[in-house]
């Protein structure tokens with residue numbers, strides 16, 4: 001099981017979370033990555049934790065003011081990137097462009113989508129993984145694995161119907177090891193989560209709890 005911690009724009013200390021994630025990953029042998037704001041990528045990567053960008057734009061080098069270049073985030077230490085998060089939605093053509101840009105830069109990709117139909121569409125673009133996240137459950141207390149288990153099962157099926165090599169993650173409201181275990185039982189091979197760690201009083205304890213059953 002892969003645990004991908006998206007720090008979004010929460011006012012947490014990215015290095016504190018990254019250091020805790022690195023230690024918990026080492027102690028538990030569970031793969032854990034941290035996805036900070038673009039400006040914090042280098043500091044987070046320097047802790048030694050697996051580091052992901054939250055977004056890359058579809059463009060290559062050139063006259064693209066304000067863009068987040070895949071090559072630049074890779075140079076800053078990112079090994080992967082999210083694409084099309086629910087809070088950073090993109091058109092299908094641009095999702096395709098961002099996946100291609102990430103591939104050029106050697107970044108692993110996880111394309112987010114709201115529902116199984118969208119999961120099938122983005123799986124067709126050939127990312128390494130997709131993540132299903134019902135928007136109404138993001139940031140809440142109810143785990144997608146218990147509040148809407150069918151969306152996870154159906155997303156796993158939708159991706160497999162298109163490309164069996166695409167991994168399926170799920171996210172929204174996941175904050176405990178029991179939630180992670182339940183998601184795994186539904187067929188998810190990774191978890192995308194944010195507030196359960198980024199807003200926790202003790203991020204290290206939150207991470208330890210997440211990996212406890214694994």
Ligand SMILES: O=C[C@H](O)COP(=O)(O)O
Pocket residue numbers: 006085133137138139140171172173174192193194195196
């Ligand atoms: O990227 C993470 C997801 O949007 C889930 O966020 P959440 O764990 O705060 O519900």
